Amino acid sequence: MAQYDLIVIGSGPGGYVCAIRAAQLGLKTAVVEKDKTFGGTCLNVGCIPSKALLHASELFEEAGHAFGKMGIGVGKPKLDLAAMMAFKDEGVDGNVKGVAFLFKKNKVDTYLGVGRVAAAGKVEVKGADGKTLTLETKNIVIASGSDVARLRGIDIDEKRIVSSTGALTLAKVPQKLLVVGAGVIGLELGSVWRRLGSEVVVVEFLDRILPGMDSEVCRQFQRILEKQGMIFKLASKVMAIDKSGSRLKASVEPAASGAVETIEADVALVAIGRVPFTEGLGLREAGVALDERGRIAVDAHYATNVRGIYAIGDVIAGPMLAHKAEDEGVAVAEVLAGQAGHVNYDVIPNVVYTYPEVASVGKSEDELKQAGVAYNVGKFPFTANGRAKVNMQTEGFVKILADAKTDRVLGVHIVGPDAGNMIAEAAVAMEFGGAAEDIARTCHAHPTLTEAVKEAALAVGKRAIHM
Numbered sequence: 001m002a003q004y005d006l007i008v009i010g011s012g013p014g015g016y017v018c019a020i021r022a023a024q025l026g027l028k029t030a031v032v033e034k035d036k037t038f039g040g041t042c043l044n045v046g047c048i049p050s051k052a053l054l055h056a057s058e059l060f061e062e063a064g065h066a067f068g069k070m071g072i073g074v075g076k077p078k079l080d081l082a083a084m085m086a087f088k089d090e091g092v093d094g095n096v097k098g099v100a101f102l103f104k105k106n107k108v109d110t111y112l113g114v115g116r117v118a119a120a121g122k123v124e125v126k127g128a129d130g131k132t133l134t135l136e137t138k139n140i141v142i143a144s145g146s147d148v149a150r151l152r153g154i155d156i157d158e159k160r161i162v163s164s165t166g167a168l169t170l171a172k173v174p175q176k177l178l179v180v181g182a183g184v185i186g187l188e189l190g191s192v193w194r195r196l197g198s199e200v201v202v203v204e205f206l207d208r209i210l211p212g213m214d215s216e217v218c219r220q221f222q223r224i225l226e227k228q229g230m231i232f233k234l235a236s237k238v239m240a241i242d243k244s245g246s247r248l249k250a251s252v253e254p255a256a257s258g259a260v261e262t263i264e265a266d267v268a269l270v271a272i273g274r275v276p277f278t279e280g281l282g283l284r285e286a287g288v289a290l291d292e293r294g295r296i297a298v299d300a301h302y303a304t305n306v307r308g309i310y311a312i313g314d315v316i317a318g319p320m321l322a323h324k325a326e327d328e329g330v331a332v333a334e335v336l337a338g339q340a341g342h343v344n345y346d347v348i349p350n351v352v353y354t355y356p357e358v359a360s361v362g363k364s365e366d367e368l369k370q371a372g373v374a375y376n377v378g379k380f381p382f383t384a385n386g387r388a389k390v391n392m393q394t395e396g397f398v399k400i401l402a403d404a405k406t407d408r409v410l411g412v413h414i415v416g417p418d419a420g421n422m423i424a425e426a427a428v429a430m431e432f433g434g435a436a437e438d439i440a441r442t443c444h445a446h447p448t449l450t451e452a453v454k455e456a457a458l459a460v461g462k463r464a465i466h467m
């Protein structure tokens with residue numbers, strides 16, 4: 001029987017990063033994965049394929065609308081959806097093979113099959129051939145991730161009523177796409193299909209898009225998406241979807257109840273969130289406690305209530321983000337190797353990869369108000385940034401929230417081109433306990449969009465130069 005220091009169940013960004021870090025630290029490590037390829041939701045049906053389609057569809061839209069202005073005549077771009085999907089699949093393939101390569105390079109053993117915790121120190125792996133193998137280990141890290149959240153009474157068939165997984169593989173552009181849920185996934189995939197030609201209607205239960213993100217940023221972002229042609233029905237709920245006819249008929253009611261309206265669509269994307277995936281792991285039998293929302297309950301060191309069993313990533317509390325899962329993977333591996341692994345949950349960036357992008361880190365203005373924290377705001381619009389102006393990409397702004405007494409940066413929110421890359425600077429500053437003054441006095445290359453971050457930091461002290 002194989003003996004390990006650590007067995008990780010799940011090879012998503014949480015699991016594979018944990019296994020690699022553990023192997024780097026000298027632990028004899030194995031990973032168990034139930035799918036055919038490594039990389040989990042993120043690489044197979046999440047971050048990577050969605051970003052491939054966002055990238056390709058953004059260029060498609062630019063070719064149709066922006067190239068002419070720059071003197072590039074390409075005519076009306078023609079969509080070859082099958083080729084675009086092949087482009088996406090090739091990107092996914094390269095990434096999942098990359099994980100397999102890293103496992104080999106770091107001497108991480110891999111087992112394909114469903115992993116089950118037979119007891120603390122024992123993992124059973126059931127392969128596709130039905131055969132079961134038992135592995136022994138000092139520690140187990142569960143990184144089983146999450147699954148699509150479903151709406152009661154609405155059956156996801158992944159053809160006409162799809163989850164994000166089906167929305168990444170549609171065989172043709174729907175004439176009309178109904179998106180249920182105005183969270184990150186709904187807005188990203190809604191953007192992809194709108195750019196490729198769909199009429200997109202987004203129905204959201206709350207009275208705002210992107211719940212949890214800074215509301216000023218979201219209001220501006222919604223206006224931008226509306227200008228692009230996306231239609232929003234906020235404070236509304238989809239009660240049922242009738243798929244008996246050639247078109248779907250969704251019954252939509254005001255969230256506070258009222259007259260029901262019917263929205264017809266060719267495809268409906270259910271994007272109301274994700275739920276922790278804990279099926280088939282033998283958790284109940286092993287006595288592993290879940291919290292009130294069905295997530296594996298862990299302490300500050302990712303330990304469950306059962307000695308030797310740990311959990312990380314989407315299956316535990318916290319934002320369901322790949323980089324959060326990765327950082328937890330590193331932290332738990334370091335804890336198991338006797339080091340002081342740690343994740344700073346106050347500085348986890350959050351990005352929406354639409355055009356323009358939305359990115360944030362730290363507290364929103366709404367959160368600061370609610371907590372009664374005194375803060376100063378510095379804002380700088382991209383209309384006043386030279387590079388954004390010359391690129392004709394001037395929508396959006398940078399907003400920095402700094403403590404009124406200490407000037408320490410508490411939150412940074414950006415809606416604008418390349419916001420996802422720019423937020424890294426804010427995260428580094430915050431990780432170092434930096435003040436707005438620190439960002440303001442840091443030399444930023446000209447002409448770059450990042451100068452807007454510097455100007456917003458200057459604006460905290462009411463001394464922006466270009467405004």
Ligand SMILES: Cc1cc2nc3c(=O)[nH]c(=O)nc-3n(C[C@H](O)[C@H](O)[C@H](O)COP(=O)(O)OP(=O)(O)OC[C@H]3O[C@@H](n4cnc5c(N)ncnc54)[C@H](O)[C@@H]3O)c2cc1C
Nearest residue numbers: 010012013014034040041042046115145313314320321322
């Ligand atoms: C469409 C979409 C787009 C997204 N875009 C982004 C983005 O841009 N940025 C971002 O940060 N996040 C994004 N996410 C979220 C991100 O994918 C998740 O937060 C991340 O994958 C979580 O990592 P994880 O390792 O916890 O779990 P997962 O990636 O879900 O991996 C879990 C793995 O465990 C395996 N597993 C489960 N049970 C067993 C078992 N019993 N035995 C063996 N294997 C098992 C699963 O097969 C899976 O491979 C997106 C998600 C979706 C759906």
